[in-house]
Amino acid sequence: MTRIRASCPVCGEVDLQPADVTLHLVRHGDEDVGDGSCYRFACPACLDVVTKPADERIAALLQTGGVEVELLGPDAGREPHPELPPGGPALTPDDLLDLHQLLERDDWFERLVALTP
Numbered sequence: 001m002t003r004i005r006a007s008c009p010v011c012g013e014v015d016l017q018p019a020d021v022t023l024h025l026v027r028h029g030d031e032d033v034g035d036g037s038c039y040r041f042a043c044p045a046c047l048d049v050v051t052k053p054a055d056e057r058i059a060a061l062l063q064t065g066g067v068e069v070e071l072l073g074p075d076a077g078r079e080p081h082p083e084l085p086p087g088g089p090a091l092t093p094d095d096l097l098d099l100h101q102l103l104e105r106d107d108w109f110e111r112l113v114a115l116t117p
């Protein structure tokens with residue numbers, strides 16, 4: 001079984017199985033391994049997820065070891081927004097005041113539901 005030696009910032013050198021590691025490759029044009037490429041593993045000792053940059057040499061080594069590869073586009077270096085921003089106009093101080101006054105009423109919930117399309 002191939003073992004991969006990696007280093008955790010907390011624990012130092014740790015031995016991993018290929019299945020513990022994911023290699024993210026970002027392609028820029030013809031390059032196989034562009035900026036933003038990295039590999040990620042959960043440290044077997046402290047269970048922290050460690051992400052390290054991967055250059056061409058590291059990527060080749062990991063792939064030889066049987067590590068799963070995720071191919072990503074050039075925009076992949078940016079983390080996706082965790083949730084879609086809500087639509088509609090921004091909340092204004094007037095809206096907030098309206099909401100505050102609404103919440104002071106006993107029937108605020110019924111009124112709020114009535115406002116929702």
Ligand SMILES: [Zn+2]
Nearest residue numbers: 008011043046
């Ligand atoms: Zn660790």
